[in-house]
Amino acid sequence: AQSVSQHNHHVILSEAASLELGCNYSYGGTVNLFWYVQYPGQHLQLLLKYFSGDPLVKGIKGFEAEFIKSKFSFNLRKPSVQWSDTAEYFCAARIGGSQGNLIFGKGTKLSVKP
Amino acid sequence: DGGITQSPKYLFRKEGQNVTLSCEQNLNHDAMYWYRQDPGQGLRLIYYSQIVNDFQKGDIAEGYSVSREKKESFPLTVTSAQKNPTAFYLCASSILRTGELFFGEGSRLTVL
Numbered sequence: 001a002q003s004v005s006q007h008n009h010h011v012i013l014s015e016a017a018s019l020e021l022g023c024n025y026s027y028g029g030t031v032n033l034f035w036y037v038q039y040p041g042q043h044l045q046l047l048l049k050y051f052s053g054d055p056l057v058k059g060i061k062g063f064e065a066e067f068i069k070s071k072f073s074f075n076l077r078k079p080s081v082q083w084s085d086t087a088e089y090f091c092a093a094r095i096g097g098s099q100g101n102l103i104f105g106k107g108t109k110l111s112v113k114p
Numbered sequence: 115d116g117g118i119t120q121s122p123k124y125l126f127r128k129e130g131q132n133v134t135l136s137c138e139q140n141l142n143h144d145a146m147y148w149y150r151q152d153p154g155q156g157l158r159l160i161y162y163s164q165i166v167n168d169f170q171k172g173d174i175a176e177g178y179s180v181s182r183e184k185k186e187s188f189p190l191t192v193t194s195a196q197k198n199p200t201a202f203y204l205c206a207s208s209i210l211r212t213g214e215l216f217f218g219e220g221s222r223l224t225v226l
Binding site: 045051 | 147157159162172204206214217220
C-alpha cells in the first residue's frame with residue numbers, strides 16, 4: 001500500500017539550531033508532495049509543495065524542502081529555527097496527480113527551546 | 115473572508131448517539147474531505163467528495179456517513195457504529211487540479 005513515513009516522532013532543538021525533518025513515500029510514479037504545519041491551537045496550513053520542476057522548493061517562514069526522486073524523499077529543512085517554529089509538521093503525498101488522495105505521514109512534533 | 119468553517123468546535127456525546135459535524139466552505143472548491151486526527155497517527159481519510167451528489171470512502175469510513183447535496187457543504191455523521199469515535203475531526207477542501215488542501219479549524223468530539 002502507498003504510504004508516507006516520517007522518521008522522527010518528536011524533535012527537540014534549541015533556537016538557532018538547524019532543522020531537517022525526514023519524509024519518505026512509497027510510490028514510483030507521479031507524485032505531488034506537501035509539507036503542512038499545525039501550530040498549537042491553530043488549523044493545518046501549507047508550508048510548501050512540490051509538483052514538478054526545480055526539486056528544491058522554498059516555502060513560507062524560511063522553510064525549504066528537497067525532492068530526491070531516487071530516494072523517494074522530500075525532507076524539510078530550515079537553517080535556523082525559532083521558538084515560534086514549535087509545531088507539528090506533516091508530510092503528505094498525492095499519488096497519481098491531482099485525482100489521487102492525499103496521504104499523510106504520522107507527523108513530527110518539533111519543540112524549540114528558547 | 116474565504117475559508118472553511120467547521121462546527122461545533124467541541125462536542126460531547128453519549129455512547130449510542132449519532133452526531134453530525136458541519137463543514138461549510140466558500141472557496142468554490144470542487145473537492146471536500148473529512149480526516150480524523152489521533153495523536154501519533156497523523157491524518158486518516160474518512161470520506162471525500164469530488165463533485166456534488168457523489169462521494170467515496172476513504173481508509174477508515176466504517177461507522178461514518180456523509181452527504182454532498184450542495185457544493186459548499188459536506189457534513190459528517192459519526193454513527194453509533196463507530197467503535198472509537200473520540201477524536202479530532204478535520205474538514206478540508208481543494209481545487210482538484212492543484213491538489214493543495216485547505217483545512218478548517220477542526221471539531222473535537224468526545225464520547226462519554
